[in-house]
Amino acid sequence: MKQKTVLFGLCAVALLWLLAACGGSGESAAPTARPAKPVTLTATDIAYDVNAIEVAAGQSLRLTLQNDGVLEHDFSIMKMPLNGEVRGDEMEVDMEGHDMSNMSEEPDVHVAAMAGGSNTISFTPAEPGTYQYQCTVAGHKEAGMVGTLTVTVP
Numbered sequence: 001m002k003q004k005t006v007l008f009g010l011c012a013v014a015l016l017w018l019l020a021a022c023g024g025s026g027e028s029a030a031p032t033a034r035p036a037k038p039v040t041l042t043a044t045d046i047a048y049d050v051n052a053i054e055v056a057a058g059q060s061l062r063l064t065l066q067n068d069g070v071l072e073h074d075f076s077i078m079k080m081p082l083n084g085e086v087r088g089d090e091m092e093v094d095m096e097g098h099d100m101s102n103m104s105e106e107p108d109v110h111v112a113a114m115a116g117g118s119n120t121i122s123f124t125p126a127e128p129g130t131y132q133y134q135c136t137v138a139g140h141k142e143a144g145m146v147g148t149l150t151v152t153v154p
């Protein structure tokens with residue numbers, strides 16, 4: 001008889017604990033991941049419309065490269081520590097024919113858009129700092145297609 005009472009008591013405690021855990025009404029103490037930051041970078045011949053982008057370390061950046069020029073353009077960051085992979089939307093299809101033979105090494109972050117097209121990638125910078133982005137098409141960086149991605153302390 002005594003054992004049953006103890007068992008009942010344990011069940012009651014477990015039930016109360018569950019109710020308390022569920023009744024937090026969204027005020028969770030656990031840090032929630034920041035939503036992805038959308039940025040659209042428009043490229044023309046030969047310039048970017050945005051030359052400074054800011055994102056917090058650990059926050060995903062969803063970058064759309066819109067090409068309003070008649071030349072091909074891209075967005076590349078040579079070296080950047082990342083959380084996870086760079087994810088793209090339909091990149092395999094749209095990047096066919098993109099010539100990167102003028103580059104000695106592959107950039108860590110890269111997205112290209114043909115004339116009149118656009119492409120979107122998502123990536124998550126892992127460490128605060130300033131990183132240069134550029135168009136890797138020959139001569140374009142020199143013509144001014146460069147910018148700074150500032151990764152802030154979260």
Ligand SMILES: [Cu+2]
Pocket residue numbers: 043046072073074135136137140145
């Ligand atoms: Cu370019």
